[in-house]
Amino acid sequence: MAEIEIKGVGKTFGAFTALHSIDLTIKDQEFVVLLGASGCGKTTLLRIIAGLDSPSKGEVWIGGRRVDTLPPRERGISMVFQNYAVFPHLTVFENIAFGLRMQKLPQAEVTRRVTRTAELMHIEALLKRYSGQLSGGQRQRVAVARALAMEPDVILMDEPLSNLDALLRLEMRAELKGVLAASKTTTIYVTHDQVEAMSLADRIAVMHGGDIIQAERPVEVYRNPAARFVGSFIGNPPMNFLPATAAGEGRWQVAGLTFEGPRVAAPQIEFAIRPEDLHPADHGFEAEVRVVEPLGPHTLITASVAGVVMRAVLDSTLALATGDHITLSPVADRIRWFDLATQKAIA
Amino acid sequence: MSETTVRRAGNRVFIAAVVLACVWVLLPIYLLLINALSAPAEVTGFPKRFWPSFDLASIRFFLGFKGVTSALWNSVQVAVLTMVMAIGAGAPAGYALARFDFPGKQAFRFMVVMTRAFPLPLLALPLAVLFIRVGLDDTVIGLAFVHTTLALPFAVLITYSLFSGIPYELEEAALTLGCNRVQAFLKVVLPLAAPGIAASAVFAFVVSWNEVFASAVLTIEHRTLTAFLLQSLDVSPLPLKFAGGAALVLPALGFIFAVRKYLFAMWGIANR
Numbered sequence: 367m368a369e370i371e372i373k374g375v376g377k378t379f380g381a382f383t384a385l386h387s388i389d390l391t392i393k394d395q396e397f398v399v400l401l402g403a404s405g406c407g408k409t410t411l412l413r414i415i416a417g418l419d420s421p422s423k424g425e426v427w428i429g430g431r432r433v434d435t436l437p438p439r440e441r442g443i444s445m446v447f448q449n450y451a452v453f454p455h456l457t458v459f460e461n462i463a464f465g466l467r468m469q470k471l472p473q474a475e476v477t478r479r480v481t482r483t484a485e486l487m488h489i490e491a492l493l494k495r496y497s498g499q500l501s502g503g504q505r506q507r508v509a510v511a512r513a514l515a516m517e518p519d520v521i522l523m524d525e526p527l528s529n530l531d532a533l534l535r536l537e538m539r540a541e542l543k544g545v546l547a548a549s550k551t552t553t554i555y556v557t558h559d560q561v562e563a564m565s566l567a568d569r570i571a572v573m574h575g576g577d578i579i580q581a582e583r584p585v586e587v588y589r590n591p592a593a594r595f596v597g598s599f600i601g602n603p604p605m606n607f608l609p610a611t612a613a614g615e616g617r618w619q620v621a622g623l624t625f626e627g628p629r630v631a632a633p634q635i636e637f638a639i640r641p642e643d644l645h646p647a648d649h650g651f652e653a654e655v656r657v658v659e660p661l662g663p664h665t666l667i668t669a670s671v672a673g674v675v676m677r678a679v680l681d682s683t684l685a686l687a688t689g690d691h692i693t694l695s696p697v698a699d700r701i702r703w704f705d706l707a708t709q710k711a712i713a
Numbered sequence: 714m715s716e717t718t719v720r721r722a723g724n725r726v727f728i729a730a731v732v733l734a735c736v737w738v739l740l741p742i743y744l745l746l747i748n749a750l751s752a753p754a755e756v757t758g759f760p761k762r763f764w765p766s767f768d769l770a771s772i773r774f775f776l777g778f779k780g781v782t783s784a785l786w787n788s789v790q791v792a793v794l795t796m797v798m799a800i801g802a803g804a805p806a807g808y809a810l811a812r813f814d815f816p817g818k819q820a821f822r823f824m825v826v827m828t829r830a831f832p833l834p835l836l837a838l839p840l841a842v843l844f845i846r847v848g849l850d851d852t853v854i855g856l857a858f859v860h861t862t863l864a865l866p867f868a869v870l871i872t873y874s875l876f877s878g879i880p881y882e883l884e885e886a887a888l889t890l891g892c893n894r895v896q897a898f899l900k901v902v903l904p905l906a907a908p909g910i911a912a913s914a915v916f917a918f919v920v921s922w923n924e925v926f927a928s929a930v931l932t933i934e935h936r937t938l939t940a941f942l943l944q945s946l947d948v949s950p951l952p953l954k955f956a957g958g959a960a961l962v963l964p965a966l967g968f969i970f971a972v973r974k975y976l977f978a979m980w981g982i983a984n985r
């Protein structure tokens with residue numbers, strides 16, 4: 367059992383606050399992805415959980431034990447580093463065996479576990495090589511095998527695929543998901559790639575400026591962003607936003623149309639809709655097409671609605687050209703509303 | 714003039730400069746070797762032969778000369794002690810500079826280099842007085858202390874660049890795989906740094922081996938080879954000087970050649 371509890375963790379570097387106050391509970395065997403733009407504090411949080419950095423405040427609990435004052439080796443974790451950190455002076459075999467030898471396991475057990483994890487990661491042919499004789503993808507596999515061989519309660523991964531080329535990344539992503547699900551460890555996985563996050567995670571924790579904005583199932587994060595930032599960060603292209611002016615009784619004026627919306631006192635809020643939830647119709651937003659990008663299954667258009675740039679993902683059979691005028695209607699139950707002051711979703 | 718002629722002329726100047734530099738360095742060494750490996754009679758003779766006669770009489774005379782073997786032994790002792798102390802103090806300092814941010818880091822780095830800013834002749838007299846007062850004068854260990862201060866900046870700089878070149882992530886990976894800090898250093902950093910540390914040890918050895926001023930001022934009975942040769946320069950015959958010179962230069966040259974890669978690294982020149 368390795369539930370992870372992060373309670374009010376903050377981290378400052380001198381005058382700079384990298385993490386404000388992080389609260390997150392991760393269930394046993396759950397796969398949580400920390401997702402956020404570069405510099406938002408993902409690595410810092412992961413290193414605090416690993417014990418490579420100490421928090422400025424707050425507590426970290428793993429498997430019911432408070433660990434934030436323990437060294438990494440006493441926390442029951444393994445880590446896969448962004449640059450793999452494969453030891454250059456050891457063979458692949460000895461790299462994978464490194465942690466097992468530190469535990470003073472008998473040779474037979476070491477060989478058994480190294481062989482098994484090497485097979486799992488498809489590197490059994492490389493066991494005699496040194497890291498200088500491996501490609502990036504192979505090093506990546508060694509790093510994962512080395513972490514898995516420890517049979518840890520928790521595996522921490524910091525952008526493990528970011529240094530691989532696109533094709534290899536896709537392949538490794540699917541493989542990692544299978545291997546980690548079978549290993550029954552709790553996983554925290556850091557990435558700035560939303561597609562990676564969506565495809566791997568049981569739960570995505572979206573980070574922004576040293577805070578966790580939302581931590582929910584991928585579809586929930588996508589469909590019901592808790593804050594404007596989440597909507598604008600997740601989804602490619604991201605969510606569209608339009609200003610909404612109060613028209614009384616929970617009705618809102620948006621780009622010349624009137625919508626039923628939340629009953630709040632604010633004179634102005636924001637209307638939001640995903641690009642794939644806009645469809646051509648007789649009645650809707652008057653849009654002037656600026657850019658047409660055929661993507662195969664869909665056509666992505668960039669259009670101007672009441673002076674605001676909006677994107678729509680439309681059927682690729684639609685014949686559209688720059689300068690065309692179309693009418694786009696939002697799917698009613700996919701409309702979301704955001705408060706201008708707090709930037710949070712209005713229920 | 715066309716561009717190619719300019720370039721060709723530039724090439725010629727470059728080649729000439731390289732040849733000149735090589736002659737400048739190699740000619741004295743060549744003459745030293747010729748004379749050291751010639752019979753004493755040939756040493757004073759002229760013109761020189763291109764190939765030495767490989768007569769070991771000069772060398773034998775040098776080794777049999779009173780005081781030479783004990784001076785040689787002193788040199789070895791002082792150099793080994795210097796090597797041990799310079800690395801013992803320099804490598805940890807280099808590691809700290811490479812790995813940790815601490816208040817006064819810049820000042821510390823500056824001071825390391827500054828120790829070489831004071832000319833030894835300036836320090837020699839006060840040092841001699843101090844050494845006499847504490848009883849370190851004319852001892853191998855006392856001289857080794859002085860040589861250590863000379864070699865230390867290099868030891869710190871070489872090991873600093875060495876440790877900087879080893880990614881910290883490797884150590885952190887070791888920490889997550891069950892090591893404590895000391896084990897991570899011993900199992901990961903040390904094996905990777907060992908050749909470079911050996912090189913910087915050799916360099917410290919050579920610094921001490923070649924040093925003459927402090928040795929001449931601070932020792933009387935326990936002279937090192939350099940100080941001994943300097944002292945007996947005007948009384949010793951020519952073959953002895955040449956043989957002694959060769960005995961000093963050759964080990965130093967050989968050592969430095971062996972570890973050149975790491976010295977280049979220290980100065981920030983790309984390897985090889």
Ligand SMILES: Nc1ncnc2c1ncn2[C@@H]1O[C@H](COP(=O)(O)OP(=O)(O)O)[C@@H](O)[C@H]1O
Binds near residue numbers: 402404409
């Ligand atoms: N050792 C450090 N000293 C000072 N600032 C740091 C240090 N480590 C990280 N930071 C800062 O903290 C912020 C978060 O860093 P990091 O956690 O590495 O971001 P991410 O992994 O999300 O890209 C960044 O602005 C970074 O500059």
Ligand SMILES: [Mg+2]
Binds near residue numbers: 408409410
């Ligand atoms: Mg990072």
